[in-house]
Amino acid sequence: MSIEALIAEFGLPAVALGAALEGETVVLTGGLIAHQGLLPLYGVMAAAAIGSFIADQFFFLLGRRYRMHRLVRKLTERPAFARVMRMLERHPTGFILAFRFLYGFRTISPVAIGTSRIPTRRFLLLNAVAALAWGAAIAAIGYSFGQVVELAFGNLRRFGHVALAIAALVAVATAMTLLVRSRLRRSVEAEGAESQEDEAVEPSPSDRIPL
Numbered sequence: 607m608s609i610e611a612l613i614a615e616f617g618l619p620a621v622a623l624g625a626a627l628e629g630e631t632v633v634l635t636g637g638l639i640a641h642q643g644l645l646p647l648y649g650v651m652a653a654a655a656i657g658s659f660i661a662d663q664f665f666f667l668l669g670r671r672y673r674m675h676r677l678v679r680k681l682t683e684r685p686a687f688a689r690v691m692r693m694l695e696r697h698p699t700g701f702i703l704a705f706r707f708l709y710g711f712r713t714i715s716p717v718a719i720g721t722s723r724i725p726t727r728r729f730l731l732l733n734a735v736a737a738l739a740w741g742a743a744i745a746a747i748g749y750s751f752g753q754v755v756e757l758a759f760g761n762l763r764r765f766g767h768v769a770l771a772i773a774a775l776v777a778v779a780t781a782m783t784l785l786v787r788s789r790l791r792r793s794v795e796a797e798g799a800e801s802q803e804d805e806a807v808e809p810s811p812s813d814r815i816p817l
Contacts (some may be wrong), residue, residue, distance in 0.1 A: 617645045618653040625657030629712055630744055637748020647749055655741030658706065662716040662733055669720020681717055686710065690718040698724060702732040706740040 617639065624632025636650040672678050681687055690711060693701045702724070705715035719729060 618649050621645075621650055622653040622657035625654040625741065626661035629658075633741065633744040634748035634751070637745040637750075638752040640745065641749045641752025647745060650748075651742045651745045653741075654745055655737040658740055659734055659737035662706075662737070663730065665713065665716035666720040666726075666729055666733070669717035670726065671720075673721045678717065678721070681714060682721070684714065686714050687718050690715050691722070694719060694722060694724075699732065702729060703736045703739070706736055 617636065621632060621636040624636075633650070633654040636645060636654065637647065639645050640647040640650045669678060690701075690705075701715075702719065705711050708715075716733075
């Protein structure tokens with residue numbers, strides 16, 4: 607069986623599994639392959655959304671059902687967990703819709719949300735909307751990247767060219783995620799500094815007692 611036939615037969619389940627386990631790189635690659643006509647673009651978007659939705663729903667229920675388990679409690683000790691809870695407290699809806707796009711917070715965020723007071727039905731709805739948006743956006747980026755690479759290297763039907771395009775795509779995606787992660791870290795650190803300043807200037811209870 608040819609590589610094209612293998613991708614056509616197992617491509618969408620592989621995209622769904624990759625979206626659940628790994629994330630952006632697999633979905634970007636799926637969009638790139640869709641540009642070659644080996645997979646339907648809307649199929650890649652749907653598979654990515656389904657895989658992402660199932661994975662994040664699973665981790666949410668894990669945090670909700672086993673919040674007192676030692677493994678979940680160990681996660682709560684990580685600095686990233688505290689950052690997630692601060693962002694969730696300030697912007698609950700926005701954060702649930704956006705955490706998929708935040709590098710380094712993808713796995714721990716649904717667990718943290720599960721330990722919070724966010725209702726299960728609310729997370730289910732927002733998770734579905736966010737998964738659809740994420741799957742469509744990431745697959746579309748991969749598809750568009752395929753157009754750019756085709757202009758540079760010609761038709762990418764040959765496996766060697768496809769491998770070259772995937773390698774370039776991974777490099778670009780890695781650079782983008784590192785940039786986003788750096789900016790997000792600076793933003794979180796700035797918010798933490800502001801919170802400490804607010805606590806420092808807040809008067810103590812004894813100061814509030816009139817003489």
